[in-house]
Amino acid sequence: MKNKKHLFLIAFRQLSQRKRQSILSLAGISVGVMVLITAISLMNGLVESFVQKIINIAPHVLVSGEKMLPLVPDQLIKPGKNSEVNFIKNVYRSDEEVIKNYKKIMDLIEQDSLVEMATPLVGLNTIGKFGTTTLPVQLFGIIPSSQDKIEKFKKSMISGNYDQLERTPDGILLGTSAAQDFSAKVGDRIQIVANNGNIFSLRVIGIFSTGINDIDGNVYVNLKLAQNIGGYPPNEVTDIYIRVNNLKKDYLVADNIKNLTNYKAITWEEKASSVLALFKMISMIVYFLVFFVVLVAGFGVANVLITNVLEKTRDIAILKSIGFKKSEITVIYIFQGLIVAIIGAAIGCLLGYGMIEILSSIKIASSSSSAVRADRLLMGKNLWYFTFSFGFAVLVSLIASIIPARNAAKVNPVEILRGEK
Amino acid sequence: MNDIIIKAENVNKTIVNKNGGEVVSTTILPDISLDFRRGEFSAITGPSGSGKTTLLYLIGALDMPTNGRIFLEEKEISAMKEEELAELRNEKFGFVFQFHFLLPEFTALENVMMPMLARGRTTVKRAREKAAELLKQVGMEDKQNNKPNQLSGGQQQRIAVARALANDPIVLLADEPTGNLDSKNSENIYSLFEKLNRENNQTIIVVTHDEHFALRTHRKIHIIDGKIDQDIRTKEPGSSIQS
Structure with missing residues (x-):
């Protein structure tokens, strides 16, 4: 299986045959990636600007x-079961x-x-x-x-x-x-x-x-x-x-x-530990929610693949009859998942970039109760937000593709080729 | 000309269905033995459910026998693993089915190229040339770039035949190739098969309902309830066929 070009071609043609569904699941991935990037940018922007300010204007x-x-001694020795310790509490000058x-x-x-x-x-x-x-x-x-x-x-x-x-x-x-x-x-x-x-x-x-x-x-x-x-x-x-x-x-x-x-x-860090811990907790909550957004997008990919596999059992049977191996059938459907994921995630990265630009240009009234005052949302901008979100979406889609792809490989050509069932 | 290329020895096929807790086993082929010679054009006939299609799929390595052994050129295919069988189907067999079963997203030419590309043994350019040649052979050279839905059933079936021939198979296996065609298109397919057999000495095994078709072959094997009822060689392989 040196040359996978034809497998990719089959995957791509099948996807483009079902344009509407493919585009919908692609859009799901795009939105998931966009939301993920925006959330990371928001959270990191907040934490980074806070840390930056502290580092700049507070004592290290x-x-x-x-x-x-x-x-x-009263701090060093814990009274055990079988020991008896007598001590006189130290007296400090307050x-x-x-x-x-x-x-x-x-x-x-x-x-x-x-x-x-x-x-x-x-x-x-x-x-x-x-x-x-x-x-x-x-x-x-x-x-x-x-x-x-x-x-x-x-x-x-x-x-x-x-x-x-x-x-x-x-x-x-x-x-x-x-x-x-x-x-x-x-x-x-x-x-x-x-x-x-x-x-x-x-x-x-x-x-x-x-x-x-x-x-x-x-x-x-x-x-x-x-x-x-x-x-x-x-x-x-x-x-x-x-x-x-x-x-x-x-x-x-x-x-x-x-x-x-x-x-x-x-x-x-110790002085600001409570604020940093709070930020950390909020980040966790935000990432947790966003994780589900991407997960749902992953279900979208799985959905496209499952219907594709179901509708293409005839084609799968034919491919098997002309000598395609199980592993090659699996690869075709994994490719489909990856095509949707990669295009979707790429669009999501562009949307995410746009979202960061838009959000960071919107003026907002600052609240005096927040740790850092600013007249706009403090958005972070870093390449890793994009690479991480891209990679994460692709990974989720890859996992989502595995089960439908393996089901595709399990199709028994004999049952289908015998007649239209 | 009489060398045996396919041999089935005491082949049994039993299908076990688990229906809830109930296990139902159905024997389709109880015990069948037969062989096919190189260059032979055979027809397997029989009523529905007689097991003729199952036999064809067993010979073509699409399905595995429950018991017994099947040899292709003295190699036992019934002992091979899934991956080897896939390669065998690609290199040694060509299949034509009742429903034309082309890949709908690909043009006629691309459909014919597919078995050649599957193993990556040839370049795309050479596959394209070969496919064009095969389409010419089946009389479809002017439909190269048409998608299957732009073609009639008869045209699709000829392309399916071209595809089956893509890797120069040892045996061409056809399962009711005319079952879904009108008489004119059926006639075209018969003639095509006859031509392939005569000109290329192509070994062909056809499962068919069609007595008329069966009579035009070298050998007619009639199967009832998974047993050979009749096995008549009407002509010697290589001899010309009168119509």
């Missing part, structure tokens, strides 16, 4: 004041969660060659007041010049001047959500109430919008001012943000910091 590793708990001598710690951190830069922060829960509005607000004290290297505020400014923050000891930078909540604009004075009741009157020097709602709800001041508001001595901060130069090794940096400093260090 976050060191916080929380001390790592040393391993102690310190405030601060990083002491942060400059020394930063020196330690920056010795790691994987670390690109580190910058200290003081994070506080405060109350903001402007006019009649009083709202709780997350306030961060930062060193503006180095903070910008992580959170790219300068690029995200929608009004005011970021550089001015460093030169303005009582300046405050608002995220766009915070600014909207207070209805404040550049030049206004906002009151910040500290935990101990002290009130600080601060001047808004700028408003930024990063697109990540978590960050856009915060307000930022100089580090010194925040230490002042929170009542921390000058050598204490609450967090250190770190950017690494190799994202794949961020967990090494975090581990290293934990060992060196005994402070808690988490990577961005």
Whole structure:
């Protein structure tokens, strides 16, 4: 069976003889592939743009004041059946969660060659007041010049001047959500109430919008001012943000910091794990549903083949009588499935491409409750969406062809050739 | 001229039907032995259900005997496997059926080419030339590019004969080749068979109801209930046939 050309020809002619049915099942595959590509593009677009934003504007590793708990006997030994363990619970000093001598710690951190830069922060829960509005607000004290290297505020400014923050000891930078909540604009004075009741009157020097709602709800001041508001001595901060130069090794940096400093260090993946897990779950659901769309399309292919085989028993008998082998009959019908699948999937890829273009050009109102703000659907575009969807549809069709094709091979020519039954 | 090319020895064919829990077995051919010589033009006749078609299919390796042995040129075909039988049908036998059974999606020429392409032994070009030649032989050279539905029953049957001859078969087997044709077209098919037998020394075995047809062959085998009732050689193979 070197030359399969004639088998392909038989397959093709039989299909084109039943144009309407063949085109319908072909359309089924096309739609299945299109939906699959669109769904993958939507899901990946969302996740990728989220991850991309996080990587660009959030710290890769976050060191916080929380001390790592040393391993102690009550964590090491589980009371067994036949053992009795007496222990006295370790007593910790319940310190405030601060990083002491942060400059020394930063020196330690920056010795790691994987670390690109580190910058200290003081994070506080405060109350903001402007006019009649009083709202709780997350306030961060930062060193503006180095903070910008992580959170790219300068690029995200929608009004005011970021550089001015460093030169303005009582300046405050608002995220766009915070600014909207207070209805404040550049030049206004906002009151910040500290935990101990002290009130600080601060001047808004700028408003930024990063697109990540978590960050856009915060307000930022100089580090010194925040230490002042929170009542921390000058050598204490609450967090250190770190950017690494190799994202794949961020967990090494975090581990290293934990060992060196005994402070808690988490990577961005850990920090965003709940959102990432949610995305993963939604993706699973979407893929699961789309899988069924393709499966139904596969049934369409099986349907065409089953009717073709049923209607072509005469031809199959004839082919057998002139010496076609079982395996060759099988190949003819597998070819039919593949022809429908390949043409259908190719059209589906084109439709999918068009769908991505259309969806990504439609403007939509953004919801402030989503993780990432955007004014349109964030569609991913990648060759593998197409190759995967194509391959998957062809595989499903191939599987769908096997049973009808094998039934075709089982046709007993004697019964059919004897007379029209 | 008297060498035997097909030999059936004590061939039995029993069909077992499972009808629910009930097993019904029907013996079509109880025990039949006969042989055919090269160049012989034989007719198998008999009433419906006498087993004549079954016998033809057994000889042509389309079906397998339940018991007994069948030889083609001293090779036992009843012991062969499915794949070998397919090759045998392709290379050694040519079939013509009552219903013309052409592939409806293919032209006359392509239908005749199909057995040649099936094994891939020849190039498409050579198959095309050979097919055209065969169509000429059956008088259908001007219908090469017609699809079967554009042809009459008689024309289709001639193309089916051309197809049966595609791989120069040792034996041409025909199952009621004129059963579905009017007398004029039937006459054409008889003449064609006679011509093939006379000019190419083609061995032909025809199953037929048609006494008139049967009388024009070399040998008439009459079968009743799966048994040979009569086996008369009227003419010696190779001798001319009077009509």
